[in-house]
Amino acid sequence: VAFEFIADHRVLDFLATLAERGTTDYEHLRAPADLAAWAAQSGVVDAPIDPSEAEFARAIALREALYRVLDAAIEGRAPRPADREFVNAAAGGRLPTRELTPGGDVRRSGDVQAVLAAVAVDALDLLGGPDRALLRHCADERCTRLFVDRSRGGRRRWCDMKGCGDRAKAAAYRRRRRAGEHAQTA
Ligand SMILES: [Zn+2]
Numbered sequence: 001v002a003f004e005f006i007a008d009h010r011v012l013d014f015l016a017t018l019a020e021r022g023t024t025d026y027e028h029l030r031a032p033a034d035l036a037a038w039a040a041q042s043g044v045v046d047a048p049i050d051p052s053e054a055e056f057a058r059a060i061a062l063r064e065a066l067y068r069v070l071d072a073a074i075e076g077r078a079p080r081p082a083d084r085e086f087v088n089a090a091a092g093g094r095l096p097t098r099e100l101t102p103g104g105d106v107r108r109s110g111d112v113q114a115v116l117a118a119v120a121v122d123a124l125d126l127l128g129g130p131d132r133a134l135l136r137h138c139a140d141e142r143c144t145r146l147f148v149d150r151s152r153g154g155r156r157r158w159c160d161m162k163g164c165g166d167r168a169k170a171a172a173y174r175r176r177r178r179a180g181e182h183a184q185t186a
Pocket residue numbers: 138139140143144145158159160163164
């Protein structure tokens with residue numbers, strides 16, 4: 001599976017591994033190996049992780065708690081106590097270590113717990129910083145992805161102009177064309 005990394009925050013890309021929440025609920029993380037692939041592609045750690053079933057279940061539960069916490073922040077609600085505790089516990093874990101290699105590159109390493117800690121800390125950095133006020137839901141009715149709106153004027157509506165934005169423009173074009181055909185036959 002090739003995962004998408006289009007958001008400015010790792011946590012937002014992690015949340016998007018469950019697509020179209022509330023409609024198709026398309027799950028990209030179906031097995032521990034999918035989580036390992038996400039971790040490798042995200043660059044949170046360089047060496048592959050090998051999640052157990054229990055760690056995988058914890059990752060999915062954390063993802064959903066993070067979604068509810070960020071969703072609550074957008075809506076101006078306080079997080080649920082259970083979600084808050086879960087996120088705080090994950091964020092308090094040991095983060096991936098960074099190490100300068102002899103060649104001058106940086107190597108990041110850590111286990112599943114460290115990957116989840118990195119994602120949870122990213123969520124708290126988002127909520128504790130200026131991007132909190134820019135957090136939005138994609139306007140596409142099925143997408144439900146969260147994004148940070150850095151556009152001038154703060155009027156961006158879609159998570160990604162190539163995906164949801166193009167779909168919306170194509171739909172608007174079809175509507176206009178239909179309206180035009182209707183006007184000609186009338
Ligand atoms: Zn979208």
